[in-house]
Amino acid sequence: MASKIPVIDLQDFPGETGMLVAACEEWGCFRIVNYEGILPDSLLYEMRQVVGSLLDLPAEVKARNRDVIPGSGYMAPSPVNPLYEALGLYDTSSPQAVDAFCSNLDATPQQRDVISKYARAVNELLVDIGGKIVLGLGVRGFSFDDWCCQFRINKYKFAPHTVNSPGVQLHTDSSFLTLLHDDKDIGGLEVMKPSGEFQPVDPSHGTLVVNLGDIAAVWSNGRFLNVKHRVMCKEAGTRLSIASFLLGPKAEMVEAPLELVDAEHPRLFSPFTYHDYRSLRVSNSLQTGETVDCFRIHKG
Numbered sequence: 001m002a003s004k005i006p007v008i009d010l011q012d013f014p015g016e017t018g019m020l021v022a023a024c025e026e027w028g029c030f031r032i033v034n035y036e037g038i039l040p041d042s043l044l045y046e047m048r049q050v051v052g053s054l055l056d057l058p059a060e061v062k063a064r065n066r067d068v069i070p071g072s073g074y075m076a077p078s079p080v081n082p083l084y085e086a087l088g089l090y091d092t093s094s095p096q097a098v099d100a101f102c103s104n105l106d107a108t109p110q111q112r113d114v115i116s117k118y119a120r121a122v123n124e125l126l127v128d129i130g131g132k133i134v135l136g137l138g139v140r141g142f143s144f145d146d147w148c149c150q151f152r153i154n155k156y157k158f159a160p161h162t163v164n165s166p167g168v169q170l171h172t173d174s175s176f177l178t179l180l181h182d183d184k185d186i187g188g189l190e191v192m193k194p195s196g197e198f199q200p201v202d203p204s205h206g207t208l209v210v211n212l213g214d215i216a217a218v219w220s221n222g223r224f225l226n227v228k229h230r231v232m233c234k235e236a237g238t239r240l241s242i243a244s245f246l247l248g249p250k251a252e253m254v255e256a257p258l259e260l261v262d263a264e265h266p267r268l269f270s271p272f273t274y275h276d277y278r279s280l281r282v283s284n285s286l287q288t289g290e291t292v293d294c295f296r297i298h299k300g
């Protein structure tokens with residue numbers, strides 16, 4: 001296994017298919033390059049400015065960003081993650097949901113425009129990457145078009161005296177895929193390799209990070225790794241990041257497609273709805289993939 005997370009060139013398909021599937025299996029994460037046709041650098045830059053302003057709003061305004069599904073709304077600094085706060089938008093493909101998010105936070109027309117464009121572009125990119133992964137596994141006729149997406153905009157207040165303390169605790173994501181648009185200067189993201197060793201994922205211009213979450217582990221019938229990761233404070237400063245999640249099907253069950261189940265690879269998880277998974281995870285604070293084990297089929 002290489003020592004750096006794999007880099008996938010989105011313009012080089014089907015050439016990179018094997019590398020992409022291997023990255024999902026061995027690392028549960030990878031960087032992407034050449035995504036600008038869908039998500040231009042100018043939009044990444046504009047969104048970063050918007051995110052900085054929204055997270056600087058007074059606490060009582062941020063509190064209006066309430067949960068739509070468990071854990072989707074404002075998260076204030078807490079005893080577990082005292083340096084961290086986040087705002088969230090559930091269902092980024094719904095113009096009404098984008099509108100409600102913006103109205104609650106008194107967004108200006110220009111900020112609304114950037115948020116809507118960003119939400120659309122990120123959804124398209126997530127569905128595009130998901131489609132490449134699915135084809136790589138030989139699954140035909142599958143589409144992520146009616147899956148729900150969410151984004152979360154994160155702020156970490158790092159100070160000299162917080163160096164080496166956690167910014168966000170170790171966790172897996174509650175998604176199939178997460179697109180991480182991280183801070184351009186301040187690092188701190190670390191992914192855990194299967195060996196248990198942490199690998200820093202430092203800012204790298206012109207790349208975005210993709211993580212696989214719990215839903216990818218179930219959907220792939222255990223082939224893909226739901227990578228554990230955390231953010232550590234490495235230096236003083238405000239760190240901003242945006243995590244966009246391709247979560248799960250809106251109505252259908254989360255289950256491995258038939259192509260991934262056979263005598264040698266029996267079904268590992270009983271089917272469930274995304275909503276049931278999410279409620280179980282949030283109400284029991286199951287941060288590091290334990291929710292998936294609740295649906296594991298025990299043999300013998």
Ligand SMILES: O=C(O)CCC(=O)C(=O)O
Binds near residue numbers: 152154229231240242
């Ligand atoms: O801020 C980061 O780099 C990571 C955030 C993250 O892991 C998350 O929002 O799930």
Ligand SMILES: [Fe+2]
Binds near residue numbers: 172178
């Ligand atoms: Fe995460």
